[in-house]
Amino acid sequence: MTEWQIVRRADRLELAGALRMTDATAIWRTLQRLTESPGPTLDLDLAAVTVVDGAIMSLIVEVRGSLVTRESRSEIIRVPERVLPIVRLYHGYAPPRPTGRLRRESPIARLGSSVEGTLQRTRGVVTFWGEIVEALGSIVRTPRSIGALSPLVTHAGTDGIPIVLFLNFLVGFVMAVQTAPQLELYGAAIYVADIVGVSVTRELAPLMTAIIISGRSGAAFAAELGTMRVSEEIDALRTMGLTPMTYLVIPRVVTLALVAPVLTLLGDVTGVLGGLVVGAYSLDLHPRGYLAELRTVLVPSDVWTGLVKSSAFGGAIAFIGCQQGLRTQGAASGVGRGTTVTVVYCLFTIVILDTVFTILFRGLAL
């Protein structure tokens, strides 16, 4: 049996009994139903209400606002002493506020907002570049203002060596396994060395190493700088006369630009070794024959173009990680968002840069 009742009279809605949150859904629906056609006046009569809690009071006040929006006069009337405090607390006697529907943005406005957001982000990136250039100038003038590089080299470089070696080995291995059957068909098994050697040094090792660095160092930079920003450490640095650019960003960009080619070079070696293992065990190639073929096909530009690309990838990853970290807003969630965005932007940028370098090197006949 319900403890409450709502009845519609000609110009008023009579509410009675105990109006509690446990019955909120039914009360809300009843109120909605009974106020569908309000007429010129529809007061809310609380004379027979014994108890009302905050949840229901907020619904009653909302219904009154809704009636006023539909140009019906409405007051909360005959409020008993026992529920007067809660009516006052929920502004039941205040002039009702029209309860307008949420304004939806037009498609043109949404397009405008989207373009504006893109322009603002682009401006942020360009500004960030400008700040880096400015910071490089200040480092030249006062070299002591740069942050320490060695911990970064250890984290981004030394600590990353095992995974870079292992994954590049597997890439060379898989490349050889995938191409071996076709080459064997034509009695050209020895050319597995050519395919693995050129593809690993020019393309796969730089790409794979950059992907690993994105996940390890790019995300770590974004999380680290983002946390520093939300915990006001960046502001603290500024108060100590250290700019985040010279103290945090430049060291990271320089570190990754230097460390990435070194890791890539190691990746080149293990990638080629991966192909060698397949050649020796699956294609019955002699290791010396494999290496001799490799020497005939590989030219220095295969290696150094890969290393140049790799350096650019490293710098871009650090740039993106630091930029996203420093623009972090909010608390823990902001750091998480920045980290995710960093990895996505890094992968996107790596592929774009790779395409640009490939076209460039092809144009230069390298």
Next chain:
Amino acid sequence: MTEAPIVVVRDVAIGWSRDAVLLEHASFEVFPGEIFGILGQSASGKTTLLRVLIGLEEPLAGEILIAGSPRRGAFRPGSGVMFQQGALFGSMTVGQNIALALERWTDLPAAAIRTMVRAKLRLVGLEGIEDDWPSTLSGGMRKRAAIARAMALEPSLLFLDEPSSGLDPITSAEIDRLIKTLVRALGLTVVLVTHELGSIHTIVDRCIVLDRDTKRILASGSPQALRANPPHPRVQHFFERVPEAD
């Protein structure tokens, strides 16, 4: 007090382990409609005692009854909790923070939930910020929003951890006034931890004073009575630093 107590604590011990006890042999009762303060120096176990009352931690010994039943788990529909820093979910807007419990525990239509969220925010003086992110709020606003969230399910019992700490005196007084208004108008019972001695005389009806050295409840009663007749020199010292209420 003639009504049955809403919170009963009997011979409770709290701490990290038997070797690291913060408080022992604690017994007290909280009655409906009162604002009950847990006071004491730093590291006397105030917040830990509150966490035990809420159900976030287990006592080492003793019994806790909430509304006549043994306390089980950290969720009880009749209770609301406000954490010291607000603990608003940063990945949600203020409105979504308040709506969360309503969506989880009621079958109210979205329009009714939006109405209740707006009303709760208006109640705590934060009208119109339902689409704002917690990170954009000031400390005082965050505490108010946290109170609104704690009240989402219309609790009869509110646990507040340092509701006015870390705020400027004016904002702190506003929070005190808000708590008092809510208690008087809605008939709530509030258990609060505070070291803000300035607000104790303003809003607390009865309190206990925890002692870090003896690991016991040093005194209990109204702040005014304890200050007038301190039962222990440390209680006297504690209350001597409390300014008189207006």
